[in-house]
Amino acid sequence: MAYRDHLITTMDQLESLYGEKLPTSIIKEIDHINEGYRKLIEAAPFIAVATSGPEGLDCSPKGDAAGFVRILDDRTLAIPDPATTASTVSATSFAIRVSRCFS
Numbered sequence: 355m356a357y358r359d360h361l362i363t364t365m366d367q368l369e370s371l372y373g374e375k376l377p378t379s380i381i382k383e384i385d386h387i388n389e390g391y392r393k394l395i396e397a398a399p400f401i402a403v404a405t406s407g408p409e410g411l412d413c414s415p416k417g418d419a420a421g422f423v424r425i426l427d428d429r430t431l432a433i434p435d436p437a438t439t440a441s442t443v444s445a446t447s448f449a450i451r452v453s454r455c456f457s
Contacts, residue, residue: 392425396423
């Protein structure tokens with residue numbers, strides 16, 4: 355069986371497998387960094403930065419000592435990007451805007 359037989363491309367397909375979101379899941383989805391997420395981010399030695407664009411989706415792991423990610427405000431993170439990584443970002447750090455947080 356080919357992987358395409360299991361490819362999920364629509365929300366309807368996904369919901370047919372998992373059902374609709376429970377209200378307790380939906381209330382955890384926010385558009386800013388709250389105090390709980392702030393504590394988690396400040397203590398985390400690892401994050402995964404997921405992006406999407408015309409070419410599709412990408413997820414890149416980033417890690418260092420706890421506190422390597424700086425929280426600039428309740429919607430912006432500054433993430434170091436050392437030249438030793440295989441990143442396409444040429445600057446030594448970059449900022450991302452938070453569009454959704456999930457717990």
